Amino acid sequence: MCDTCGCNITEANRHLLEKDGKLSQTPDGHTAIDVLHSLLHENDHQAAHNREHFDKHQVLAVNLMSSPGSGKTRLLEQTLEQLGKHFRMAVIEGDLETENDAQRIRAKGVPAIQITTGSACHLDAHMVHQAVHDLDLSQLDIVFIENVGNLVCPASFDLGHHVNITLLSVTEGDDKPSKYPVMFRAADVLLITKADLLQVLDDFDTAVAAKNFRQLAKANPVIALSAKTRDEGFQAWIQWLTETLSQHRLRIAEGEQVRPAIQQDGQRLHQHDGMSEHHHL
Amino acid sequence: MHELAVCQDIMQQVTQLAARHKAKSVSLIRLQIGPLSGIEAPLLETAFTIARAGSIAEYARLAIETLAVKVYCPECASESVVSADNLCCAQCGNWQTRLLQGDEMILRQVEMDMDDVPDPDISTSRH
Numbered sequence: 046m047c048d049t050c051g052c053n054i055t056e057a058n059r060h061l062l063e064k065d066g067k068l069s070q071t072p073d074g075h076t077a078i079d080v081l082h083s084l085l086h087e088n089d090h091q092a093a094h095n096r097e098h099f100d101k102h103q104v105l106a107v108n109l110m111s112s113p114g115s116g117k118t119r120l121l122e123q124t125l126e127q128l129g130k131h132f133r134m135a136v137i138e139g140d141l142e143t144e145n146d147a148q149r150i151r152a153k154g155v156p157a158i159q160i161t162t163g164s165a166c167h168l169d170a171h172m173v174h175q176a177v178h179d180l181d182l183s184q185l186d187i188v189f190i191e192n193v194g195n196l197v198c199p200a201s202f203d204l205g206h207h208v209n210i211t212l213l214s215v216t217e218g219d220d221k222p223s224k225y226p227v228m229f230r231a232a233d234v235l236l237i238t239k240a241d242l243l244q245v246l247d248d249f250d251t252a253v254a255a256k257n258f259r260q261l262a263k264a265n266p267v268i269a270l271s272a273k274t275r276d277e278g279f280q281a282w283i284q285w286l287t288e289t290l291s292q293h294r295l296r297i298a299e300g301e302q303v304r305p306a307i308q309q310d311g312q313r314l315h316q317h318d319g320m321s322e323h324h325h326l
Numbered sequence: 327m328h329e330l331a332v333c334q335d336i337m338q339q340v341t342q343l344a345a346r347h348k349a350k351s352v353s354l355i356r357l358q359i360g361p362l363s364g365i366e367a368p369l370l371e372t373a374f375t376i377a378r379a380g381s382i383a384e385y386a387r388l389a390i391e392t393l394a395v396k397v398y399c400p401e402c403a404s405e406s407v408v409s410a411d412n413l414c415c416a417q418c419g420n421w422q423t424r425l426l427q428g429d430e431m432i433l434r435q436v437e438m439d440m441d442d443v444p445d446p447d448i449s450t451s452r453h
Contacts, residue, residue: 075353075437078343084357084365084431087335167328198328201364201431223411227364230429262397262413262423 088202091170095177095205100302102182105293106190107286108204108305110228111212112221113194116238116272118146120212120282121189123272125153127283132186132290137176139168139193146191156180167198170205177205187290196221200228207303208233208289215239215246219254222261230261233305234268234285240278241271329369332431333377340436344382349438352383356435360393360428361410367392395428 071077083089099106109117118138125134135156138146147159158176160168173190180188190206192199211232213221216239222229229235235258237251255267266285270278296303336355344352359365367390374388394407399415405426406416414421 071437074439076347076349076440077435077437078347079435080339080343080433082339082433084332084359084433085335086433087338165331167331169331197364201328201332226411227362230362259421260412260414262421262425264422 085202088170091174092203092205095170095174096207096302096304098177098182099188099205099207100297102185103294103297104182104185104188105208105290106188106204106206107208107210108190108192108199108206109210109212110192110196110199110231111194111214111238112196112217115194115212115214115217117191117194117212118149120236120238120272121191122149122153123275123279124189124283124286125150125155127275128187128286129153129155131287133184134187134189135180135185137168137173137180137188137190139172139191141165141193162193166193166195167202168192168204169202173204173206187286196225196228200231203305206305207293209305210234210236212236212238213254215242215249215251219249219251220257222254222257226261229258230263231305232258232263232265234266234282235263236282237267237269237278239271239273240269240276241274243269329365329373330377332365332370333373336374336433337377337381337383339433340383340386341381343436344438347438347440349382349440351439352386352436353439354387354389354435354437355383355433356389356391356437358391358393358430358432358434360430361395362425362429363431365431391434393427393430396426397423398426399423 096106109121111117121136128134136147136150138150138157138159139162140146140159141162141164143161144159147157150157158179160172160176162168162172168190190204209231211229213235215237237254243249243251251269258267268278268281268285270276270282272279293303340352340355359367370390371388378384378386395410395413396405396407397413397415398405399418399420400422401420402415402418404415404417408414408416410428413423413425415423
């Protein structure tokens, strides 16, 4: 339900919208209306629509978030290479400028749609919707959405994806989960990347990074990996992704809708949708 | 940095609401924001002065209620107020807590000025 097309008007609240319905007034003479919607209601509505597109074709949509330079594109290149024979994949690339990342993906023989956001620091559901229409979802198993490199803004926007991957490279510091709790709380899996550099770094402790992540009440997996060397951690990531895809297909077959860890208040609010707009009494 | 985008979404919702109720103008917009929503109230207020320009809410006031971060601990069955970067139970230290409050970004209420001619049905329904 939404407040765009009128589907939120039910028998229970219809009288409130009619001219002779009960409207309340504040002491200074204004009319007050309770809304109880997410501040990103328009975005969330579009995101739900995107998710329906993905679900219709049983496609798993994966959102990758991290700071710039933590290795999102590198992880994708290696993942596409390893899984290319097993799954049909495509990538939506979000960057402020350039087609560089999309070109790197296309070099692997995988379709890539580049979204250049200009000065916008995050992708939103409307941008992703446009990109989705340039992909033939009926021919795909997984769509990766590489968000704009930024540890703040992307966490607040539901794109219509199913899972969030948050990357933290070892050169960034193990205190990042504590510094950016909103971003790391959104993670369905935390990947500690560039682990091959750990042998030359004495100031990053994966155990400390994991502890800071757990302090955000996160029980989700933490995997330290090197996409460059395709180490054991990288294989664990591949296994996680493959299992997530099979579970996703089972859930879709059972008619369930899978949502990422973010936008929890949106989920809570959704339960109120039947009475989402009522006048203050 | 994304507060302007959030404001634009709010303005879309408010404009539609005002049109549906045939309001003359919007006077007040009440929001509830939790520290784990990723939205900074001062930045949102600044962005709002840009987003409201030329709209039906041009002279509207933004009232932001900031909510505390609260968790529930299933281990010791207690609720505690905690900081955004450490959601462990304040009583027993257990990290596997459930967030009760603190990630909200809610458009709570909108106050509008209706037509100049008072509707008798409206004026008699004050509580």
